Amino acid sequence: MKNYTRLFVLAAGLFLFAVSARAHVYLDPKAPMEQRVEDALSRMTLGEKIAIIHAQSKFSSPGVARLGIPGLWCTDGPHGIRAEVKWDEWEQAGWTNDSCMAFPTLTCLAATWNTDMALLYGKSIGEEALYRGKNVLLGPGVNIYRTPLNGRNFEYMGEDPQLSAQMVVPYIQGVQQNGVAACVKHFALNNQEDGRHVVNVTLSDRALYEIYLPAFQAAVQNGGTWSIMGAYNRIWGQYACHNHRLLVDILRGEWGFDGAVISDWGGVSNTDEAIHNGMDLEFGSWTDGLTEGRSNSYDAYYLALPYLEKIQRGEVGTKELDDKVRNVLRLIFRTSMNPDKGFGSLCSDAHAQAARQIAGEGIVLLKNESPVLPITADKKSILVVGENAIKQMTVGGGSSSLKAKYEISPLQGIRERAAQNGADVQYVRGYVGDIVGEYNGVTTGQDLRDDRTPAELTAEAVNAAKQADIVLFIGGLNKADHQDAEGYDRLQYDLPYGQNELIAALAKANKNLAVVILSGNAYAMPWLNDVPALVQAWFNGSETGHALAEVLFGDVNPSGHLPFTIFPTLEDYPSHQYGATAYPGINNEVEYKEDIFVGYRYADLYGQKKPLKYTADGRQYTINPPKHKPLFAFGHGLSYTSFSLGKATMNGNTVTVGIRNTGSRQGKQVVQLYVAPRKPGIVRPKKELKAFRKVSLNTGEEQQLTFELSNDMFRYFDADKHEWVLDKGTYDIYIGTSSANPETKIEYTVK
Numbered sequence: 001m002k003n004y005t006r007l008f009v010l011a012a013g014l015f016l017f018a019v020s021a022r023a024h025v026y027l028d029p030k031a032p033m034e035q036r037v038e039d040a041l042s043r044m045t046l047g048e049k050i051a052i053i054h055a056q057s058k059f060s061s062p063g064v065a066r067l068g069i070p071g072l073w074c075t076d077g078p079h080g081i082r083a084e085v086k087w088d089e090w091e092q093a094g095w096t097n098d099s100c101m102a103f104p105t106l107t108c109l110a111a112t113w114n115t116d117m118a119l120l121y122g123k124s125i126g127e128e129a130l131y132r133g134k135n136v137l138l139g140p141g142v143n144i145y146r147t148p149l150n151g152r153n154f155e156y157m158g159e160d161p162q163l164s165a166q167m168v169v170p171y172i173q174g175v176q177q178n179g180v181a182a183c184v185k186h187f188a189l190n191n192q193e194d195g196r197h198v199v200n201v202t203l204s205d206r207a208l209y210e211i212y213l214p215a216f217q218a219a220v221q222n223g224g225t226w227s228i229m230g231a232y233n234r235i236w237g238q239y240a241c242h243n244h245r246l247l248v249d250i251l252r253g254e255w256g257f258d259g260a261v262i263s264d265w266g267g268v269s270n271t272d273e274a275i276h277n278g279m280d281l282e283f284g285s286w287t288d289g290l291t292e293g294r295s296n297s298y299d300a301y302y303l304a305l306p307y308l309e310k311i312q313r314g315e316v317g318t319k320e321l322d323d324k325v326r327n328v329l330r331l332i333f334r335t336s337m338n339p340d341k342g343f344g345s346l347c348s349d350a351h352a353q354a355a356r357q358i359a360g361e362g363i364v365l366l367k368n369e370s371p372v373l374p375i376t377a378d379k380k381s382i383l384v385v386g387e388n389a390i391k392q393m394t395v396g397g398g399s400s401s402l403k404a405k406y407e408i409s410p411l412q413g414i415r416e417r418a419a420q421n422g423a424d425v426q427y428v429r430g431y432v433g434d435i436v437g438e439y440n441g442v443t444t445g446q447d448l449r450d451d452r453t454p455a456e457l458t459a460e461a462v463n464a465a466k467q468a469d470i471v472l473f474i475g476g477l478n479k480a481d482h483q484d485a486e487g488y489d490r491l492q493y494d495l496p497y498g499q500n501e502l503i504a505a506l507a508k509a510n511k512n513l514a515v516v517i518l519s520g521n522a523y524a525m526p527w528l529n530d531v532p533a534l535v536q537a538w539f540n541g542s543e544t545g546h547a548l549a550e551v552l553f554g555d556v557n558p559s560g561h562l563p564f565t566i567f568p569t570l571e572d573y574p575s576h577q578y579g580a581t582a583y584p585g586i587n588n589e590v591e592y593k594e595d596i597f598v599g600y601r602y603a604d605l606y607g608q609k610k611p612l613k614y615t616a617d618g619r620q621y622t623i624n625p626p627k628h629k630p631l632f633a634f635g636h637g638l639s640y641t642s643f644s645l646g647k648a649t650m651n652g653n654t655v656t657v658g659i660r661n662t663g664s665r666q667g668k669q670v671v672q673l674y675v676a677p678r679k680p681g682i683v684r685p686k687k688e689l690k691a692f693r694k695v696s697l698n699t700g701e702e703q704q705l706t707f708e709l710s711n712d713m714f715r716y717f718d719a720d721k722h723e724w725v726l727d728k729g730t731y732d733i734y735i736g737t738s739s740a741n742p743e744t745k746i747e748y749t750v751k
């Protein structure tokens with residue numbers, strides 16, 4: 001070859017190389033994200049763009065095979081990795097290698113009040129997702145605990161916006177450090193399951209911004225969540241999955257979200273609205289069991305052919321489509337095309353340890369007189385009563401149902417631990433509740449049938465209780481419909497299946513009684529005065545029994561605190577003060593008439609003579625003070641040791657308070673900081689949680705804790721001006737270990 005020919009070939013080669021290198025910016029993980037997105041977008045055909053914004057199967061969406069862009073695999077969430085289902089059905093795929101570690105439910109995580117536990121949780125579940133080839137974890141949920149009847153409260157983080165906000169951030173970070181996206185749900189105002197597909201929520205902007213949005217905002221702005229799931233319900237008359245105000249104005253406009261909005265399964269119901277109002281990725285439409293039920297209907301999705309045809313007919317342009325594709329591409333680059341993601345791990349010892357530790361830290365000792373707990377080594381005959389001592393709880397409850405590799409029941413955990421003391425453990429059933437043990441084809445394999453009458457079961461339990469050194473009643477709710485389960489709300493505030501009567505009978509039979517409740521919700525406690533010890537033990541997944549036994553026997557000192565208020569009756573809850581208008585709604589209209597007075601914000605009005613009357617964005621509010629004090633306040637939780645808080649001091653914006661373990665064993669305590677305006681210019685809650693810290697202290701040990709105050713902690717949302725307002729003046733900073741017990745206070749002036 002002549003020299004100039006060689007040169008020509010070289011130049012041409014270099015040119016082609018340069019062109020092709022530029023041509024594949026989207027494949028270069030080091031290139032700036034937006035360049036990659038634009039590059040990939042510019043190569044996609046109209047059909048490929050439409051394909052990428054809706055599902056191809058129950059839990060997956062396609063990528064662009066022609067360009068080597070992989071799709072996305074989603075999984076429930078939020079307590080473990082869901083078992084594999086068939087391509088187009090909810091039924092099990094029948095795999096034998098898809099069991100997971102079941103982590104405690106999110107109420108338990110919230111009850112740890114420990115952000116390190118949230119990070120550990122996120123990291124561990126993220127690793128499980130990765131191992132199973134999942135790119136998007138459908139969770140965590142941060143809908144506010146508005147009524148104890150909400151069947152899905154167990155999947156959420158309680159009643160307080162700050163607690164949820166501060167716990168959700170590390171959870172997301174832990175998940176996403178694996179190259180797996182969190183998908184924070186259900187945005188927003190999905191606060192009941194009753195009528196969840198149709199209810200229309202109306203509320204003041206103040207309640208929206210102060211109570212219902214902060215955790216989502218923190219998830220976006222502090223947690224950097226890569227995706228968010230629209231809710232099923234309507235707000236201001238428009239479905240959440242294509243709600244212009246929520247998704248366009250607030251999520252993108254005010255918060256600057258750059259991730260993808262994923263629909264709840266079957267949450268999209270209108271092509272035009274989905275096009276224009278911020279829905280990016282449609283899942284579950286026509287899904288049998290949720291909406292109308294058609295097979296392999298993916299082309300019929302609202303954002304599939306109906307959208308394509310509108311574009312082809314010239315009814316809409318492609319600007320909105322390109323924006324959706326950009327959001328989905330970003331999600332793909334961050335997850336399925338993330339070159340830094342590793343391999344993850346499934347059911348590892350580390351995950352078992354994490355599940356056990358989180359459960360142990362979340363269990364709340366509500367009451368402990370005499371003290372009955374911890375169980376001492378001299379208790380040689382232990383009686384365990386109640387269905388929840390043996391019932392597998394990881395199966396059931398809706399989409400969070402799991403196929404756990406194993407689940408240690410409370411009875412098993414107690415038996416193993418009692419053996420170390422040479423104690424004998426007897427078990428009697430006490431009551432029969434739910435014996436189903438199956439969800440979407442996953443079965444527990446337990447046969448819980450028992451045909452005896454309640455009278456026979458009670459008599460057996462009472463007789464056995466009389467003989468025992470100590471009685472542990474283990475009951476509560478379960479994952480059956482109308483208990484703690486998706487799709488339904490509870491029908492009553494009382495514990496079901498005659499448990500109230502049984503507990504009362506056991507209390508008469510033996511003074512050494514500890515009641516242990518597994519639930520994700522509060523319940524009535526007509527027997528409380530007769531029961532010396534009460535433990536709130538949630539649903540704690542694979543390590544349930546081990547974690548519970550460690551707390552009951554004192555190997556782990558309880559340190560959980562309530563993430564919600566427990567009132568004596570249903571009528572004491574603010575959302576139940578206004579009849580059906582406020583819950584469950586009339587003709588599918590629900591008005592949040594209690595406004596910002598949710599949970600302890602309402603409980604704090606106890607003792608006030610007159611109702612609060614005020615107007616917020618044009619609506620009249622009347623808040624009647626509660627008739628009863630809570631049985632247990634938000635933030636309450638006992639320990640086997642004791643602590644004392646010193647006097648708070650202030651230096652500039654820094655509050656310092658000493659905390660000392662004054663008891664005889666190591667323990668953890670939750671120090672909570674609340675802000676209280678002295679003379680608010682407008683109606684405000686008496687106090688609001690703004691910061692908290694969990695500390696571990698050995699006997700006699702003392703630690704100085706510091707909290708930085710910032711202006712954000714003092715603002716309220718002015719709905720008329722549509723902005724956060726800071727009132728100058730004097731505030732009290734309360735510091736304590738429950739919302740009912742501000743042990744030290746100090747003044748602070750906002751200048």
Ligand code: BGC
Pocket residue numbers: 076077138185264265290399
């Ligand atoms: C639930 C979601 C869940 C989805 C997929 C829906 O019914 O509301 O929380 O992630 O199903 O299973």
